[in-house]
Amino acid sequence: xxxxxxxxxxxxxxxxxxxxxxxxxxxSSTYLYWYKQEPGAGLQLLTYIFxxxxxxxxxxxxVLLNKKDKHLSLRIADTQTGxxxxxxxxxxxxxxxxxxxxxxxxxxxxxx
Amino acid sequence: xxxVSQHPSRVICKSGTSVKIECRxxxxxxxxxxxxxxxxxxxxxxxATSNEGSKATYEQGVEKDKFLINHASxxxxxxxxTSAHPEDSSFYICSALNKTGGINEQFFGPGTRLTVL
Numbered sequence: 001x002x003x004x005x006x007x008x009x010x011x012x013x014x015x016x017x018x019x020x021x022x023x024x025x026x027x028s029s030t031y032l033y034w035y036k037q038e039p040g041a042g043l044q045l046l047t048y049i050f051x052x053x054x055x056x057x058x059x060x061x062x063v064l065l066n067k068k069d070k071h072l073s074l075r076i077a078d079t080q081t082g083x084x085x086x087x088x089x090x091x092x093x094x095x096x097x098x099x100x101x102x103x104x105x106x107x108x109x110x111x112x
Numbered sequence: 113x114x115x116v117s118q119h120p121s122r123v124i125c126k127s128g129t130s131v132k133i134e135c136r137x138x139x140x141x142x143x144x145x146x147x148x149x150x151x152x153x154x155x156x157x158x159x160a161t162s163n164e165g166s167k168a169t170y171e172q173g174v175e176k177d178k179f180l181i182n183h184a185s186x187x188x189x190x191x192x193x194t195s196a197h198p199e200d201s202s203f204y205i206c207s208a209l210n211k212t213g214g215i216n217e218q219f220f221g222p223g224t225r226l227t228v229l
Contacts, residue, residue, distance in 0.1 A: 040225070043156070098144070099158065
């Protein structure tokens with residue numbers, strides 16, 4: 001099976017950049033995703049990257065993909081208190097009807 | 113974006129009773145929906161894939177007779193936890209697959225917190 005790992009916790013000051021890291025094991029995944037989960041809520045898709053891309057930028061979000069090392073990162077520029085949440089990376093499972101394997105989740109705490 | 117609702121958002125029941133959770137795609141049709149379970153401070157665990165008009169596909173280790181899934185229409189899937197026990201207490205999240213656009217995207221419901229006493 002696939003294991004997708006993330007660090008458990010990250011604390012940053014408001015206005016600083018946050019970098020959340022993810023390592024995955026299935027090199028044949030087509031898409032990799034970043035989701036945000038606020039307390040007691042479902043998941044919100046933030047962004048995704050196709051496996052043949054190295055980088056994708058979307059406003060304050062930058063996704064970097066290193067396929068050789070199976071490493072994915074999400075950078076949030078100018079982090080705000082509203083960014084405090086749990087962030088999950090996820091990889092698509094090849095050959096399935098868009099099934100996903102989720103990472104362990106990183107809790108981002110933004111302090112003033 | 114596409115909206116997925118779940119009902120109820122929170123339910124408390126006695127041990128031995130059955131609980132039904134609904135997942136609806138409000139503004140798109142979804143032939144495929146997914147049911148996840150999330151324990152406190154943990155990741156989402158896929159329980160089953162719900163397919164409209166056919167039987168659900170369960171992940172390894174998930175009891176299909178315990179967690180009954182029905183996907184009778186293109187906008188509704190239900191998960192029934194039968195004879196619930198305290199160990200079934202969890203946060204259950206559904207998602208609906210939207211196949212329009214560039215990628216197949218899962219849109220998630222807000223989740224249902226089940227507490228079994």
